[in-house]
Amino acid sequence: MIKKQKGCHDLYGREAKIWKYVDSVIDTLMEKYNYSYIRTPIIEATELYHRGVGETTDIVTKESYDFEDKGGRAITLRPEGTAGVVRSYIENKMYGDATQPVKVYYNGTMYRYERPQSGRDRELTQFGMEILGSDDPLSDAEIISAAVNLYQMLGLKEIKVNLNSLGDTESREKYRDALEEYFKPHIGDFCEDCQERLEKNPLRILDCKVDQDNKVLKNAPKTIDYLNDESRDRFEKVQEYLDIMQVQYEINPNIVRGLDYYNHTVFEIEAKVEGFGSNNVIGAGGRYNGLVNQLDGPETPCVGFATGLGRLVMALELEKVKLPIVEDIDLFIMYVNEDEKKNAAYLCQELRLAGFIVDTEYTGRGLKGQFKQADRLGAKFTCVLNSEDLNNHEVKIKNNLTKEEEMISLDVLIYYLDEQLNLMEQDDDCGCGEGHECCGHCHHEEEE
Numbered sequence: 001m002i003k004k005q006k007g008c009h010d011l012y013g014r015e016a017k018i019w020k021y022v023d024s025v026i027d028t029l030m031e032k033y034n035y036s037y038i039r040t041p042i043i044e045a046t047e048l049y050h051r052g053v054g055e056t057t058d059i060v061t062k063e064s065y066d067f068e069d070k071g072g073r074a075i076t077l078r079p080e081g082t083a084g085v086v087r088s089y090i091e092n093k094m095y096g097d098a099t100q101p102v103k104v105y106y107n108g109t110m111y112r113y114e115r116p117q118s119g120r121d122r123e124l125t126q127f128g129m130e131i132l133g134s135d136d137p138l139s140d141a142e143i144i145s146a147a148v149n150l151y152q153m154l155g156l157k158e159i160k161v162n163l164n165s166l167g168d169t170e171s172r173e174k175y176r177d178a179l180e181e182y183f184k185p186h187i188g189d190f191c192e193d194c195q196e197r198l199e200k201n202p203l204r205i206l207d208c209k210v211d212q213d214n215k216v217l218k219n220a221p222k223t224i225d226y227l228n229d230e231s232r233d234r235f236e237k238v239q240e241y242l243d244i245m246q247v248q249y250e251i252n253p254n255i256v257r258g259l260d261y262y263n264h265t266v267f268e269i270e271a272k273v274e275g276f277g278s279n280n281v282i283g284a285g286g287r288y289n290g291l292v293n294q295l296d297g298p299e300t301p302c303v304g305f306a307t308g309l310g311r312l313v314m315a316l317e318l319e320k321v322k323l324p325i326v327e328d329i330d331l332f333i334m335y336v337n338e339d340e341k342k343n344a345a346y347l348c349q350e351l352r353l354a355g356f357i358v359d360t361e362y363t364g365r366g367l368k369g370q371f372k373q374a375d376r377l378g379a380k381f382t383c384v385l386n387s388e389d390l391n392n393h394e395v396k397i398k399n400n401l402t403k404e405e406e407m408i409s410l411d412v413l414i415y416y417l418d419e420q421l422n423l424m425e426q427d428d429d430c431g432c433g434e435g436h437e438c439c440g441h442c443h444h445e446e447e448e
């Protein structure tokens with residue numbers, strides 16, 4: 001038997017409905033913030049990530065899926081979303097569009113060769129949003145507020161924003177020099193990766209998971225102590241706008257982010273979720289003003305955010321957030337003979353086109369088996385087609401909550417179902433708040 005690859009998952013059933021619901025909330029939120037959807041290729045030139053994400057990041061040095069295609073081209077499976085968006089921005093000359101800044105969001109699969117564990121897979125789905133063409137601190141605050149709003153809309157309650165600034169190029173260089181000087185006498189106590197990072201990019205040492213409990217690391221210089229006046233003023237503006245938006249945050253000078261392209265604002269968003277362990281970060285982002293130019297485009301200020309949907313869905317499940325997932329259908333149509341089956345096919349088509357969730361029998365079950373199938377599907381109404389009723393242009397509809405049956409003219413069937421389903425929603429079933437389950441909705445009498 002052929003099995004799925006390690007670190008990959010099949011998504012189906014109720015879990016798939018949860019993911020689709022999260023997708024719908026993302027789409028709705030992005031529409032309100034006036035972001036346009038963008039989809040970039042899963043395969044890109046390897047050079048894009050080596051130049052964009054950075055040669056010193058784990059994503060490039062350890063985790064990227066690199067290969068040579070049949071034409072001898074160096075190809076990489078997309079490990080993150082920002083570099084591809086920037087490539088598209090440059091290639092399609094979006095910087096020349098009259099409407100600026102360019103505000104886009106993506107929602108797609110990424111690939112990283114890492115050790116699979118809870119919430120971390122080799123194939124992952126990531127949602128991200130980017131503002132390209134604005135250096136205004138308000139755009140930083142907007143990105144952060146949109147991310148917080150997403151988590152809150154989905155039902156997560158204890159959300160914490162950790163905020164920091166790496167400053168401009170001058171500030172970052174001063175900080176880099178200070179880190180190099182600080183770590184140099186102690187670098188022998190760090191892992192081999194960190195020893196290599198000392199000269200290439202000492203900021204990456206702060207992100208090390210191996211040495212995260214090292215006392216030397218905990219006492220390292222802080223970014224905000226090396227900000228010049230311009231960078232400090234900018235950082236204060238971001239905070240001012242977040243205060244106006246009533247977005248709660250904490251200044252955390254330990255936040256540096258793992259990708260080389262960040263400058264100025266960087267942030268991580270945590271969710272206090274029991275079962276997550278020590279790593280409760282569910283999303284992160286920051287400003288990357290030099291990346292477009294680094295990839296051969298014009299000087300363009302940018303800011304963005306990304307969150308892994310697998311980890312987000314896990315947080316919702318651990319928090320037992322009740323989501324409005326549709327797990328039942330409006331009507332199940334049953335039949336016995338071939339003429340009734342043809343009428344079932346016709347009615348299913350008409351009712352589906354009218355907006356109802358309808359199903360019927362496809363495996364040759366008898367009526368008893370069809371009733372059980374209706375139960376499994378959680379049908380609100382059932383209809384057993386009868387040749388005599390059909391000759392009279394009528395069908396008998398059963399309300400599976402009240403057990404009441406009514407003979408309905410086919411001419412008014414759509415209006416009848418619409419009215420009854422609206423009444424069900426308004427009544428909230430029995431009023432207990434538990435939906436159908438407490439009142440036996442899914443346990444029909446077996447009928448022949």
